Structures are given as C-alpha cells and as structure tokens.
C-alpha cells in the first residue's frame with residue numbers, strides 16, 4: 001500500500017515538473033547596454049530574442065557602419081526596411097506629441113558633447129548655436145521606404161530603440177505562447193504576464209541619488225522605462241552634465257526632475273516619453289499625462305520629492321531609505 005502511494009506521488013511530481021515551464025535567463029551586451037532576458041519556456045525563446053536584438057542593432061545603430069541609420073546620416077538619404085520605417089514614424093509622432101522635447105535629430109549635439117564616444121567635453125556657445133540649426137525633427141522626410149535629411153542633419157533613435165525592442169521581443173514571445181517573461185534592456189523593462197506563481201513582476205525604480213532602489217512597481221503586461229541624469233554623465237569644473245539634452249538649448253536638460261519613470265502597455269511610447277518628460281519637467285509632464293490614458297508616471301524632483309500619477313496608486317510602493325517619505329499622488333481632476 002505504502003509503495004503504491006509512493007509511486008503515485010513520484011509520478012505526480014514528475015508530471016508537475018514536466019508541465020511547468022523552465023526558467024531561462026541570458027545576458028546580452030547590445031546597443032551600448034547590458035540586457036537581461038528572463039523567460040519561462042524553451043531555450044529557443046532566448047535565441048529568438050537574441051536574433052531580434054542583433055537584427056535591430058544592425059539596422060538602428062548610429063555608430064555601426066552599414067546600419068540603415070548610419071547610412072542615412074552619412075549620405076543624407078537611405079533605403080529603410082519596413083520595420084525601421086515603422087519605428088521612425090512612431091518616433092516622429094512622439095517628437096510632435098512632446099512639442100520637440102523629444103527630437104531624434106538632436107544627434108549632432110549628443111555627438112559634440114561626447115556622449116557617443118565617451119570623450120566628454122563642454123562645447124562652446126558658438127558651436128552649440130551652430131549645431132542647433134541642424135536640429136529639427138520636422139525636416140526628416142519619410143516616404144516609399146526611404147528617408148531623407150537636410151544637409152548636416154543626423155538622426156539618433158537611442159531614446160526610443162530599447163522600448164521598441166521591448167515591444168518586438170514581447171510580441172514575438174507572446175506569439176510563441178509565452179505566459180511569463182521579463183526583459184530589462186538597460187533600464188527599459190517589460191513585464192510579460194506575471195510570475196509563474198501568478199503574482200506580478202516586481203520592477204525596481206532606481207534611486208536617482210544613490211545606488212539602490214527608490215521604490216517598486218508591481219508590473220503585469222506593461223513596460224516600465226526610466227530616464228535619469230544619473231545614467232550617463234560627466235563632471236567638469238564642479239558641474240554635472242548628463243546625456244539627455246534639451247533640443248531647444250543644446251545643453252543637458254535642466255527641468256528640475258531627477259528621474260522620470262513611464263509605465264504603459266507600449267514600450268516605444270514609454271521610452272520616448274521618459275526621455276521627453278525629463279526634458280519637459282513636472283508641470284508639463286503632468287499636463288501631458290492629463291490628456292492621455294495610455295501611461296502612468298513616477299516623477300522624482302531634484303529636491304527628492306516623489307510624485308506618482310493615480311493609476312499607480314495600488315501598484316507602487318517606496319523602498320530602502322525612501323520608506324517613510326511622502327508620495328504625492330497626481331490626479332486627473
């Protein structure tokens with residue numbers, strides 16, 4: 001009797017372990033950042049994700065010779081694959097939505113400040129004024145699978161590419177039947193489904209003033225994208241200069257925000273907005289949010305105040321040294 005019970009139990013355990021998808025993880029260095037992939041399912045899912053990353057980087061990289069964007073910048077025009085056209089169209093829409101706070105043609109300035117190469121410098125006023133004349137996303141002409149730029153203009157999709165990559169990998173995994181996965185593409189996070197035990201993924205929001213986390217968002221089928229001055233910066237003569245530029249001034253954005261986290265279903269939107277709202281500041285970000293229903297925000301001011309929009313009230317909590325801080329909730333009314 002005991003033996004039969006033992007056998008049944010062993011069999012049940014065996015069946016259960018066969019049925020439960022296996023956790024697979026991988027780390028990839030691409031697009032100048034560390035990408036962490038987690039998925040429950042077959043090993044091949046990771047390979048599929050890596051293929052999407054390689055394909056996208058080979059088309060979108062500004063620095064990689066032969067990429068579609070590199071060709072566009074070098075020659076002033078280039079044929080684009082349908083997927084690149086789609087991304088470019090989406091990015092241009094976000095430039096318009098944010099009144100040019102996001103501007104994919106800010107690249108000549110990004111390059112002058114050395115954020116592309118790591119050879120940082122503070123360009124002179126005249127140099128900045130000259131380069132600003134080349135910045136205008138409205139001048140990007142798109143049609144018939146081809147893009148054209150005016151003389152001297154250059155495009156950089158760095159502010160939106162990782163969010164778009166989130167969408168592409170999550171979309172593919174969904175088609176492949178994945179119920180549970182987590183992407184962290186250097187700060188552009190996407191939570192596919194929840195954890196296998198049914199609970200939500202817990203996504204940390206970085207403390208812009210330290211190395212730990214400021215809070216946690218319980219995430220399910222959403223992108224969580226953060227932009228902040230702490231991600232890439234240099235110091236000179238006692239001043240800090242970071243990699244998100246205000247396309248109106250050509251200088252690092254100084255809107256009074258230290259980080260912006262955008263939560264929503266579309267990674268591209270969240271990535272573009274996280275960069276743009278960092279440029280726009282608290283009031284303009286709040287106003288933009290009030291007119292839409294497709295994203296929510298965590299805003300941290302340079303004074304250390306934490307604001308969230310009301311859609312995050314039940315899923316955001318403070319952590320670490322922020323535990324006792326007041327969180328101000330922004331509402332629609």
Ligand code: ADP
Nearest residue numbers: 101102103104110158159227231243244245275
């Ligand atoms: P990260 O890539 O560090 O996660 P973002 O998504 O905010 O951060 O993108 C910042 C990158 O976008 C910069 O490194 C630069 O290449 C580019 N960039 C900087 N300022 C702007 C801007 N105002 N509009 C569009 N792209 C920008």
Ligand code: MG
Nearest residue numbers: 159271272275
């Ligand atoms: Mg961004």
